[in-house]
Amino acid sequence: MSESSDCLFCKIIAGEIPSTKVYEDDTTYAFKDINPKAKVHVLIVPKKHYANVAELAAADPEELAHIVAIAQHIADEEFHGAYRLVFNTGLDAGQTVFHVHAHVLTGEKLDE
Numbered sequence: 001m002s003e004s005s006d007c008l009f010c011k012i013i014a015g016e017i018p019s020t021k022v023y024e025d026d027t028t029y030a031f032k033d034i035n036p037k038a039k040v041h042v043l044i045v046p047k048k049h050y051a052n053v054a055e056l057a058a059a060d061p062e063e064l065a066h067i068v069a070i071a072q073h074i075a076d077e078e079f080h081g082a083y084r085l086v087f088n089t090g091l092d093a094g095q096t097v098f099h100v101h102a103h104v105l106t107g108e109k110l111d112e
């Protein structure tokens with residue numbers, strides 16, 4: 001699926017909605033979550049629009065691996081490489097934005 005004009009994260013990637021950038025390259029964008037659930041809470045998204053992590057994994061597994069590597073790098077910088085990586089998938093699992101995004105939670109010891 002390509003860019004969706006109704007998609008909040010496509011608009012953030014395009015710079016139409018402001019965000020606090022943490023990382024960017026040709027394929028991937030990372031920015032601070034507006035409602036952080038940990039000391040450091042970053043969202044990592046592919047610039048191409050996929051609805052969820054299963055779609056991304058099927059279409060572009062290298063991009064999924066790239067997202068994991070970026071998460072690792074952020075956690076190496078912020079909290080000696082420790083982090084939680086979450087992909088909420090489906091409404092009933094709490095997914096509210098249907099452009100795949102990795103939640104990276106780090107920067108402090110996390111509750112179990």
Ligand code: 5GP
Binds near residue numbers: 019033087098
């Ligand atoms: P989900 O619930 O789909 O897994 O995660 C969506 C995340 O996007 C939530 O953690 C929410 O706080 C974040 N979010 C929603 N709208 C915005 C926004 O306009 N800017 C930023 N930076 N984060 C947002």
Ligand code: ZN
Binds near residue numbers: 004007
């Ligand atoms: Zn999108």
